Amino acid sequence: MTKTSSGRLPRLEDVALRAGVSHQTVSRVVNNHPNVSAATREKVEAAIAELGYRRNSAARSLVTRRSQTIGVLASELSQYGPAHTLLGVEQAARDAGYFVSIASLRTVSSEAIADSLRHFMDQSVDGIVVLVPHSQTLNVLEEFRTGVPVVVVGSTGNAEVSGAMVDQQMGAEAAVGHLISQGHQRIAHLSGPMDWIDGAARAEGWRAALRRAGLADDLLLEGDWSAGSGYELGRRLAAERSATAVFVGNDQMALGVLRAFNEAGVAVPDDVSVVGFDDQPESGYFSPPLTTVRQDFEELGRRCIDIMVREIEDGAAASSTVVPPELVARESTSRPAA
Amino acid sequence: MTKTSSGRLPRLEDVALRAGVSHQTVSRVVNNHPNVSAATREKVEAAIAELGYRRNSAARSLVTRRSQTIGVLASELSQYGPAHTLLGVEQAARDAGYFVSIASLRTVSSEAIADSLRHFMDQSVDGIVVLVPHSQTLNVLEEFRTGVPVVVVGSTGNAEVSGAMVDQQMGAEAAVGHLISQGHQRIAHLSGPMDWIDGAARAEGWRAALRRAGLADDLLLEGDWSAGSGYELGRRLAAERSATAVFVGNDQMALGVLRAFNEAGVAVPDDVSVVGFDDQPESGYFSPPLTTVRQDFEELGRRCIDIMVREIEDGAAASSTVVPPELVARESTSRPAA
């Protein structure tokens, strides 16, 4: 931190004095305004370098009413998906010249969400990325007029609020289609919570694929995404033996299912095939390695920021984007018979 | 967002007019200054509520030279530990009235670290939490004088920089001690990268425990924390069969080891016992469930903020704190013989 002789950080005026120009000209150089002669620009840049000048963002915010900050409202950050989406958001935002402020929800309630939104308003963020995978979030957002662009992860978006999502139904149909192509007729679904956007969408995809193939969609169990709930429900499946294949809502629950099957002496994939969702880095090392649906969460985060920046800087209207997932076949599903 | 009749957000002056006092009195109420009469305070608070006034943080920052923001420099946010520590940091910071700005490192290099620190300086953060588990980070921090309090996670701290850490050596010794108490004599360690603070500390703990028991510490393999590296090194261990127990640096690598042993027909724990580190929520559902060392990452994050806030607000000197880990015994280690 270079300091002026008076001991404080240099400001525009100090640079101006040193370069022999006005503070406004320095401001123009700093902000890359076009109408500055090359010679002047050079002088100013030299002075900036000598003094180690850095623009004061509070002063700038005060007058521009922009904070160069994007707020990320998140929950479940300990989960693979949200954590990786945040990563993509953060990188893309920083590349675009924004700071990223984060507020995570301990519990997902209207009150907590509204509280965090106020927190962001106090900070006068330029936009908000909502990384809260519960359906109810959308309702709260409708009521709470933020006055800044909002991008909701997992939502298809609407006229006022943008969305960026992985095509969950497509992923679910790919997974179920894979099982059907192996000749399975009784395919259970161990879903995530139905009040989660992803949980509901994946269940819907499972149902759609079964219907299209003329198969029954009556084997639905609802878990809570955790390995523990996968284990409990897996024990039920192992006891009932009603299904020859299980499409599990995420990889962690699938781990629990594998554990339950292993304990119960149900062989995977010989007795029952198992498919997960997410493709976490560990999933290839489960016993057996898990067939699953890969999602590019970081790409999802990047696209959020793309949309966001267009809305902030170009005043673009709300829009949405969909990232396609991809089936990764491993040993927890048998190879097609034919 | 309530607005004044002129269409902009209300400011101190608007509240003052409405309450029939000066803007400064309103400021005093907002900032909880003591010398305001109860009657005045009430009037002002009513006006604030009616107008929906919220303090402009940019203006406040400009004059106080405080941003009420704590920067978190993080890497490896997709890992369980860092992600959960961030959670603790975020919650504690918000409770203490701070915003949390995050910068994550794609790659851990001096240049990238310095870049992120400049990013935080531009934002004039009030303090920085460093959540980068590489030893080299400390060196960069020494060179780069930030001018604000810094708390390094994983470090013991020093005179200038505070630290908050889990007692890795204690955890490692507990894990190894557990194996020794079961009668194991040849205990391998599958470590994380040695240039990670945690990797080195856990290896050191392993070595210390073996030495104290008079056992050989020659079976050391270095992995990269991933399940994949655990799998590769696990295959080597399975082929060599030199050890009867393995202390693995984290749970993900342990998963890979279990997979490799399973493929190679090495029974756990009958042939070889396995202990992990971290106690992720999934670890109880591995096959077999993993004995591991639990760390309270959220507590770690909270303590960072405790220290930070004391430094920022009370001008306290740098200090450090240590969180004790805890052994969680499961089926991947056999019960003690006696």
Added chain:
DNA sequence: TAACATCTTGTTAGCGCTCACAATTAACTC
């Protein structure tokens, strides 16, 4: 009651920056 301390409130300046506009200079055109 005068003199003083204490509590409460108001006034003024300025944090560092950008915006709107004015002023200056350079570059063309006829």
Added chain:
DNA sequence: GAGTTAATTGTGAGCGCTAACAAGATGTTA
């Protein structure tokens, strides 16, 4: 060379807030 346009630079005001000080109100003591 005067008139017009465009490019470049400077001036002044003000964003909303807090700090420092000034001033007024109230209470306390001799």
